Amino acid sequence: MKLIVGLGNPGTAYRDSRHNIGFMAVKALAHSSKAAFKRDIGTRSLSAKIKYAGQNVILAMPLTFMNLSGPAVKALMKKYKAGPEGLLVVCDDLDLEFGRLKIKTGGTSAGHRGVGSIIESLSGDSFSRLRVGIGRPCCGQDASEYVLSPFTKREKEQLSEIIEKTVDCCRAWIGPGITEAMSIFNKRSEEE
Numbered sequence: 332m333k334l335i336v337g338l339g340n341p342g343t344a345y346r347d348s349r350h351n352i353g354f355m356a357v358k359a360l361a362h363s364s365k366a367a368f369k370r371d372i373g374t375r376s377l378s379a380k381i382k383y384a385g386q387n388v389i390l391a392m393p394l395t396f397m398n399l400s401g402p403a404v405k406a407l408m409k410k411y412k413a414g415p416e417g418l419l420v421v422c423d424d425l426d427l428e429f430g431r432l433k434i435k436t437g438g439t440s441a442g443h444r445g446v447g448s449i450i451e452s453l454s455g456d457s458f459s460r461l462r463v464g465i466g467r468p469c470c471g472q473d474a475s476e477y478v479l480s481p482f483t484k485r486e487k488e489q490l491s492e493i494i495e496k497t498v499d500c501c502r503a504w505i506g507p508g509i510t511e512a513m514s515i516f517n518k519r520s521e522e523e
Contacts, residue, residue, distance in 0.1 A: 333388045333505055334413040335360070336376075336404055338422040338445040340479075341394045349465040350397060350478040353421040353445075355490075356463065356497040357390045363498060368392065374406040384506035389413070398444040401452025408453075418458040419504050421497065422446060425474060427464025429486060430493045432500055432516045434461045436509055459509055463497055 339345065339354030346354075357379075361368060364381040371378035371391065378391040389411050393403035408418060419434075422445055427433055436459045440447035443462075450456045468477035482490055496516070503512035 332411045332413045333386050333417050333419070334391065334407055334411055335388060335419045335421065335501055335505075336391045336393065336400075336407065338397055338400055338420060339392060340396050341392075345479065347481045348479050349482060350423055352423045352463045352465065352494075352497075354392050355494055356421045356461075356501065357392060359494045360498045360501055361390050366390070371407070371410075374410055375403045376407055378407070383502060386505050388505055399448055400445040401448035401450070404449045405452040415453065415455060415458040419501065420446060420449060420458060420460045421501065422460065422462060423465045423478060424462035425465060425467055425478065427462055427466075429464055429466040430489060430496075431464035431519065432461065432496060433464075434459065434500055434504065434509065434512050434516055436460075459504060461497065461500055461504070463493065 335357055337353035337357030339351035345351055361379040361381065366379040366381045368377040368379045375395050376391045376393045378389050381388050381390060391407050393400045395403045422443055426441065437456050440450055446460060468474060500512055500516040503515060
């Protein structure tokens with residue numbers, strides 16, 4: 332069983348914020364597979380089931396708020412009997428330029444509190460994570476305000492293409508695997 336968890340914050344106030352790009356990605360993947368999210372009992376999450384490349388995949392969005400994602404992810408893994416090698420976490424990243432993707436297995440949280448909560452709850456970091464670049468704030472804007480703010484008009488024009496690329500990366504992780512996904516999606520745009 333594969334488990335793809337998009338990170339974000341529940342509620343309409345955060346729906347279109349940069350921090351919710353993980354939610355946006357798993358919603359788009361579910362939509363493309365004609366799957367609907369429903370409350371997942373005992374996991375404090377919403378989930379949807381899809382099949383892709385012959386694999387059963389659970390898509391999930393924790394409803395615990397970003398910084399407390401770990402317990403929900405741990406409950407999802409237990410319920411669906413997914414090991415760390417079967418987990419992909421999709422999240423935003425301040426340190427990547429807007430729209431750039433980076434997928435890898437293992438490593439630190441890189442300051443992302445949602446990923447940090449998952450590492451702490453799982454007592455390990457041997458799961459895959461797909462980081463979606465949102466860029467850094469400018470003009471002295473506080474980072475926590477920036478991640479919770481909506482995308483600019485210019486960013487919104489590019490967002491559907493970025494989400495589509497993120498979905499493609501998730502599919503590559505499900506199908507050919509992490510090595511193939513890394514070779515395709517970790518390139519900088521000028522290398523493509």
